[in-house]
Each structure stands twice: as structure tokens, then as C-alpha cells.
Amino acid sequence: MAEEQGFDPDSVAGMEGAGGDDVMDDWAAAMAEQEQVDAAAAATEVKPATSLFQDFSAAGAAQSVPQNLDMILDIPVQLTVELGRTKIAIRNLLQLAQGSVVELDGLAGEPMDVLVNGCLIAQGEVVVVNDKFGIRLTDIITPAERLRRLQK
Structure with missing residues (x-):
């Protein structure tokens, strides 16, 4: 030195x-x-400062899940029910008027897709409740199936 x-x-x-x-x-x-x-x-023995950091062990995770979940429960998401889709030229789009019919790729009686923020999570059938449309869920997409669809 x-x-x-x-x-x-x-x-x-x-x-x-x-x-x-x-x-x-x-x-x-x-x-x-x-x-x-x-x-x-x-x-001097060095001791870890465990009180400074959150416990991510299995026991700590089981206790903190409800608290962490509570933080996101009030976040709004966009839920959409999709009747069908189609592609249309701008020329034909400009010719649409009241009473025009647009043919969609969805078939009558076919389950409707339920999307959350654009991601398919379920399928269901249209119902009428108190003069308003609703959807009765008939099939929930599993997380594994959602991942498989995203990879396509």
C-alpha cells in the first residue's frame, strides 16, 4: 500500500x-x-438484512397473495363480446347507410367470443336480461390454451 x-x-x-x-x-x-x-x-459476522426485504419464500408468498391481489382488484379492464368479423373495402364502407346489412364470419347459434383487453378468455351465448343484452359463459379458456393461442 x-x-x-x-x-x-x-x-x-x-x-x-x-x-x-x-x-x-x-x-x-x-x-x-x-x-x-x-x-x-x-x-465481525456478516448477517443478512432480512428485515429490509420482502419474504418471497413459499410461506411468505401464501400470506401475501391476498394483499397483493387486493391491489389489482379495482383496475378496470375492457371486456368485449365479439359477434363476428369481416373485411370490407373502404369503397363499400363508404356506401353503408341505415338499413345496410354487413355479413360477418360468425354463424348463427355459434358461441360468441369474450375478450378481456383483446385476449380471448371465454365463449358464451347471448341472453336478454331486463331488456338488455348479456352473455352466459359456456366455456372458459384455460391459461394453457390461452398461451397456445398466443403462440400461433
Whole structure:
């Protein structure tokens, strides 16, 4: 360490008459102090700061699931029921008027797709409840099936 700073203890030996003993005493004191600091650091056992971090173990996860789930329960999502789709040229789109019929690819009596934020999660049939349309879910798409459909 002393050589890194450009200090050579051997060169101090010739300075005894010009205060070289004082320099050597300071050097020895500094080395002794450093040895004490190193010994104290080695004797000190390092303990992890577990209280600073959230527990992600299986036991901790089981306890924190309801709390974490509560945080997202009020997030709004877009639920869409899709009757069918079609492609149409802009020329034909501009010719649409009241009473026009647009043919869709969905068949009559076929289950409707239920999408959440554009992702298919279920299928169902149209029902009327209190003069409003609704959907009765007939088939829920499993998470594995959703992943398979996304990979296509």
C-alpha cells in the first residue's frame, strides 16, 4: 500500500538523523492500526438484512397473495363480446347507410367470443336480461390454451 502511494519505507532508513525515526514510528503505528481494523472486520459476522426485504419464500408468498391481489382488484379492464368479423373495402364502407346489412364470419347459434383487453378468455351465448343484452359463459379458456393461442 505504501509503494502504491509512492512511499518507500526502505528509503526512510537513511533519514534517521533528519526525523526518520518519527516517520518510522508513524508508519509502524499506521500498520498496527490497519491490522486491528482488519482483525475486527474478520471477527465481525456478516448477517443478512432480512428485515429490509420482502419474504418471497413459499410461506411468505401464501400470506401475501391476498394483499397483493387486493391491489389489482379495482383496475378496470375492457371486456368485449365479439359477434363476428369481416373485411370490407373502404369503397363499400363508404356506401353503408341505415338499413345496410354487413355479413360477418360468425354463424348463427355459434358461441360468441369474450375478450378481456383483446385476449380471448371465454365463449358464451347471448341472453336478454331486463331488456338488455348479456352473455352466459359456456366455456372458459384455460391459461394453457390461452398461451397456445398466443403462440400461433
